[in-house]
Each structure stands twice: as structure tokens, then as C-alpha cells.
Amino acid sequence: MADTKKRSLDSDNGTESGPEKKLATGDGDGKDTKQPVADPGSMLAGFQTEKIMRESSREKNIFIHGKMGSGPNEGQDAVLILEKTPFREDSLAELFKTSELKLQMRNDIYSTYHMHPPAHLNEYFVQALVFERRCPASRSFSNGRHQGDGGVSGYGEAHQEWVYNILEKKAEADRIVFEDPDPQNGFVLLPDFKWDQKQLDDLYLIAICHQREIKSLRDLTQEHLPLLQNIQQQGQEAIMKRYSVPSCRLRVYLHYQPSYYHLHVHFTVLGYEAPGCGVERAHLLSDVIQNLQTDTQHYRTRTLTYPLRADDALLHKLREAGRF
Template identity: 35%
Template sequence: MTFTVGRELEFLGNFQLTDVINEDPVAHSITLLGTLPTGTDSDKRDRAIITLQKTAFDAAELEHLDSLLASVKLLESNDIYSWLMGSLKDRDNSDLKINVIFPATDVHVRKYTRQSLILVRETPELYERIVRPYIDAFPPSRIEWVQNILDHKKEVEKILHEDDSHLRGGFGYLIIPDMKWDLTTVSALYLVALVHLPPGRSLRSLRELTQEHLPLLRSIRRHAARIANQRWNVPDGGLRLFVHYQPSYYHFHVHIVNANYTGLAGQSVGQAHLLDDVISLLELDGDIFQKLTLSYNLGSQHALYTPMQAAQATLTS
């Protein structure tokens, strides 16, 4: 069973709550873990993660989503990810964004569960010994939703710009609205640039960037500014472009947000690297990200938490 246009509320009404795994009153969001039917037989169910975002919620009222929601409309569905807009019953100005991951894996549950953080230092040696094998172990299915977009199987109508340099042996990219944006609030504008890979090549994270990727990064910076200005009148200097490390998925991408959008946890020190700084560092030394020691936050639910925490004792001060 999956989302069907016109029957979204009926589908969400089958959600059975297991636990509230995260609440963020600053971001006005709450994340629920539960189950949804996997087919027409309601006895067969699989885990689902549902995030409701915009207004503050009382966890007690979320046990039955069908009685809470007045309407639901499907925005997009791609592989295991779906994005919807909905309205709450008996509330004024209560539009909210609903993100659904179904079926949800153990990795998804850990990622979206509230967790404590530590700051770790990742030397090039620790990257090769611990982090790179972790990245190598990810199956291609984990980023199938990204490939669906790049292959024009999903969200084609949302593409704002596309560079096809990958067809000529370079690195191309496309820019689309990020799933976290409601597509209307310019002050919360959020786009993402996803990289097109040339045949036989990969580019998974900040660690793999070299001087070869400077044309790609400069082009993303230039066209992101052009798009934001032409479509939403965002002035020069009105964008913040950054790269996450560790990223939430290992296919290189650049986050593009309104510079006034300051409530994002993903923009904090220890995770976000400004694209301007990345470009400048590569201009100074084309292999610098293979040489640097990188410091970043790791949550206690992250699979790298235990091995990286233990490895900190081996570092010299």
C-alpha cells in the first residue's frame, strides 16, 4: 500500500504510533515512529517515520492522525520517500508539512531519533581506516531516490537548472527545491544541487573534492545566485551555500538557502562548510581535503559514533 492521489488522508489514518522519537519546539516539528500497512492486508505492516512540521504539537493528540488532520495532499513520492502538505482540524493558520519515510530502515530510525552529540576529530588516517569503509558499505539502494531525480524519473517539473557536463566527461549537476522547503516562503528558501557523475566516477563527500571539481562548484555558486535572483528576487549575498560533513547521504550535493534562514540545525559549526570557503581552500591546495583533519558533531545514534569516539583516544593533542 502506498500514497494515492485523493486518498492521502485515508492512508495516513492507518498509521499506528509506536513512539515519539524527536521533538523540536524551535523548528516547530515532531517526528513519529510507527507502522503503516504494506498492502491491502492491514495485518501486514512495516515501520514508518512521519515528521510533522510548522506548529507546536502536543504528543498526546498524535495517537490518531485521521482525527487530527483535516486534509492531506501529496506533493511528491520518490522511492521510499513521500512529501505532503496538510491542515489540522480546529486550528487557525495551521498548514503543516508532512514528511513520510516508508518503509523505514534501522538507519532511518537512528537518524531521526533524538540523540546526544559529541565532537570528534577525523584525521586522514581515521577517514581511511574507519569512515571510508563505512561509506563503501552503503548499498546503491540508499540513494536510489537521488538517482531517480538525476535520471528524470521523479521531480522533473521542479528542475530549476541543469548542467550536462557529465555527458562530456565532466561533472554536471541539477538544482531543485529541497524537500524541506514549502515552495512558497521565500525567507525559508531551500534548494539543493545534486551532482551528475560522469561514467565510472564517484563523488560522495567533501573528502573526495579536488581541484578537478572547482569548475563544478563555481558553476553551482553562479547559477544558484542567478536562479534565486530571477525567480524570487533574492539579492546578491542573499544566499548561504554549504556542504555537510558528515552528510545525510553519500552522493555529493550542495545546500542552497536564504541567508536569513537561521533556524536550521544543519547550518551549525561542526557540520556545515560554506561553499565559498571550500572553493577558496581548493584554490590554495587542490588536494587539501585529503590532508585536513576535520572536526564535526556525531549523534549517539550514528553508526560512526562508537568507533570514532573510541578512536579519539589514539589522537595526540
Template identity: 30%
Template sequence: MGETHELSQEEWQTLRTQLAGLHLVRILSENAMAKSAVLLLSKSPLSIPSGSPEEFISQIECAEAGCLSLLIVEKTPFSPEDFGRIITLPSMETTTPIAVNDIYARLLSHMSSACKLSYIHPATTTHIRKHIPAPFVKVTETPAMYAERVLPYINSLPASRTLWITKIIAREAEANDILGYFDATSPTASDGFILVPDSKWDRVTLANLYLLVLAANSDLKSLRDLRGHHIPFLNRVKNEVEALVKRMYGIEATSLRLYCHYQPSYYHFHIHVVNAQTEPTGGMAAGQAHLLEDMINNLELDPEYYSKKTITYYLAGQHDLFSVLK
């Protein structure tokens, strides 16, 4: 997610020209289950020899600043109109059988479908690293490891990494996308937050509903910063978001999954809101996702729970933090 605004016709034509002139450098990843792929693009033809991920990153760092871009391609879900066409496919000459066994038949057919294109332009090596497949390594982070290694890493990150969030909260960007803006309940409270659609959601398919809660309190970086006095804030998020989603989309609270990641993709506290019917893969997997109800309960048991707890998680070998933890 990043800063967006309504494009004028002139701006749109300029952007189209920039993006249309990009060259494919490498397919960074493909996900058959998610029907998605990530492509590395460049302003001019660029040849990077095959090698280890670190050698690849080293080559990229030598490239001209601002010349690289990422394109994330995702096939969109079927539309109601698609189903009318799908049932006619068996009669098409382009449809061929794969296998037939008793009552089961599998066929291969072709039909045009929409896809969502998400660009990061220009892309930094941090953006690129995130999309290079790498083996995940289990990390058991003690409170001492957090204080001595992880926290200094978080504090070293430039504010520009989360500037897009700051602008959304200040309503200087993506103002039209904000679904709910919840100010602090009092001048001394730090329980304000906003609710926006996540860029992963097409904003149409309710089965794939994906929203994002962004805390107004910039001092909250991650799960580790939560203390007992944040319980009212977390309860407010739970109650307000559940009510708003019910009102806007007709989805009951019992059909929502609210959670945060540790480690997160960016260090400004945020909570993911998804339809519980969505297959729990990727960021919803054990070792990364922490349910909101569990966070509240843990803090009720011990207000210092997350400052005392040893947390086990899985980190990609290309993550910047991985070198700090070695």
C-alpha cells in the same frame, strides 16, 4: 527527499488507506523551536518497552520487515490570510491572558492551521536512528582516520541508499520538480548538476527558501573528495545557482547561504541553498556546515586541502559511523 511522481486518484486512495491504518508506537522527538515532531508508526499495534536508545533499536530490528513507518509533522508558516484572523484573536472568548506587565501583554489563543506531513513508509532502522535524540560527540577526524575507517564505511554502503538521487539526475523521478538542469560543459568535464527544492521547504515562503544542488558526478561522495580540479565545478554551482534564484525568486546572491555538510546525511555530493535570513540552526551550525566560498578558497590555497585537513565535527551517538570511529 525521495522518488516522487504524480499520483492517480486510485493510487492516492490506496496510499491514504495504508497511512490511515498505521498505529502510533512512540514519539521519537519533538522540537518546540521548529514546531515539529517525529512519530514512529507501525502496521499493527506494537508495544516496545522503555530503555536505552540501543535497546530500543534492538527491539525495532526484531519487528516484521516493512511494518514500521516514520511520520514527520511540521507546522507550516502563517499564510497572508492567517494574519487577518490573528488580529481578531484578542476579542475571542477562547483567548486568555498569560501575563501583563506595563506595556507588554502575552495572551494564549487558538486557531486552526495547516501542517505538513512527511512519511517514510516503510522505514528502516537507519531512517529511525536518524530521528532518535542522542547526545552529540565531537570527532576530530585526521586524514588517516578517514582513509582507514570512514572511507571503508562509505564504500560499504549499498547503492540503494542514493538510488533516489540517481533517478532524479537521470530525470526518471521528480522531473517536474527540477528547477535547473546543468549538463557537463564538455564531454570530458564532470561539472554537471541539478537544482531541486528540498523537501523541507513548503515552496511558498521565500524567507524559508531551501534548495538542493545534486552533483551529476557520482564519484563525488563528500567534502573529502574535493580537489583543485573541482574548483570550476564549484564556481559554476555558485554562479548558476545565484543567477537562477535571483531570476526565479528575486533573492540576491548576498542573501543566499550555500554550504555542504560533513558528515553528510547521504554520500552523494550535494550543496544546500538557503535564504540567509533563515535562523542558522541545526545543519547550519558550526561543526557541520562548510560554506561554498570557503571550499573554493581552501582548494585555491591547496588543491589537496581536503585530503590533508584534520576536520572536527559533531556526530550523534546513534549514527552508524560512530561505532566505526570508537
């Protein structure tokens, strides 16, 4: 079994040294040329907060709805997701040596402190979802929902365009770890935004299928078994080749409800309790394959239980339909 305990990845490219990854071919440098790119140093200057959508002291993140204050997206609706980055074992010595401690409380053998580390060891991971003026965030929020696992989902064009940009190599082509280009059974595999790619303890990748007609678990039948089996086999093999993490240490699953409606599969390392990996929402890919082998209509006919927040738009729709 490969030793993945606190194994740091190359900080320059987010990957380990080792076998070459199979990069997807595409035009340009893999960056989305449709969207204007703001200077990262000033992108958040003047950001106007309108609503705190969610904050979690446990997960150390916050979701903020507001308007961009500067740059090419000035005045546009946006959602910012701020999250504390995980600790890295290889930076602990520097953290202890260079941080300032301020005593908060001491009682017998117990004491608590506030730590003030240097800036480069006190990072935040930031995701910015900037909505075009023709598709403001307020409209997307009314048609979508804020997931309990810390995601923001919309049922409209925003997520579809994001997924299609990846599949068409208009964006993130340089982040693709593996691709099977087959239009029916193929997929792309790339790191999830939740993973900073600096260590393997919280490894998290997403496989996005090339087929565009499959929206969620509910659409799957036996005709999709070759696709699901291909994602399972080649996805695990690609992760083993690239990161030396064997299939026995992976959790491979689908969400229902998903955060966006284009079939995708999650690959996480077993030791990482990723948001949304609980039984209320996650369905193991191996179970899905076995259930479909037994009954082609399994996911079209059975009752699926999933959590919804009190302010979830879907919950309101279900109430209006008399389901509650």
C-alpha cells in the same frame, strides 16, 4: 537589492510569477512510477507508532518511527516527520478574525492564550519515508543515523535510490528549477523539502551534482573546481532569475558529515537559520573553492570537526576504533 520581505509565492505552483523556469526534460509527469501512491487522505490512518526518534519544541517538529496502517504500504516500516508550517503574512488578518482564543493567564499587562485557528490555517508539513520490505527501516537505522539538525540519513540503498530517481527524472522532475545536464560539471537545482515554497524568508534549495563518484567534502580535489564553480555561479543565477534573490543574500554551503553521501550543495537565504547551517557542520562553498585552489589535498588531509549525537552509530564506530 530585491525586496524579499515576506514576499508570498503563488500558492498553486509554489513559485512566483515571472521568468519561465528551465525545466528538465524527462518521461512522464515527473512522478515516481515505481512506488505505489496512497490516497493522501487516508495514508496515515492506522499508523502504528513504535518509537519517537526526536521531538523539538524549538523547531516545532517530531520524528516518528512506525508502521504504515493502510493503503499499498500497509505494514511497512516508515519514518514520519511532522513539522508546523511557518506563519504567512498574507493570512494574518484571517487568522486574527477567525481564530478562537482561550485565556490561560493574566497578570497586570501580561496575558497568555491558547489559539485555535481554523483547519486550513493550522497545517502540518509531513514527510513520509516508507521503506521497502527488503530494506526495513530498522536495518537502515542501524546502518545510518538521526542527524542533530533534524534529518534522517542512511548509508544504504534508500537515499541513493532517492537521489538517482531525481537525476534520472523518475521522480520530482516537475520540481526542478534549473538543470545543467553536463555529466561532469552539471547538476540539478530543486527546492529542499524543508521549504514550503510559500514565501522567500525561508528559501531553501539543493543542488545535486550529476557525478555519482563524489560522496562528500572529503572526496573533493582541484579537479572538481569546475564543478563547484559551476554550481556556485549557475545556481545563484538561477535563483536570481526565478526568485529575484541576489547572490549577496544567499548562504551557499556543504555539510560535513552530510545527511546522504552524494555530493550536494545547500542554497538558503541569509535571514533563515536553517538546521545545520552552523559552523560545526556547514562549510561555505566559496571557502571550499578557495581552499582547494590553495591545496588540492586540503579536504583529504585536514582534521574536520563535526557534532554527533550520543546515540549516533558513527560515534559508536569511532569509539570502537579507539578514536575517543
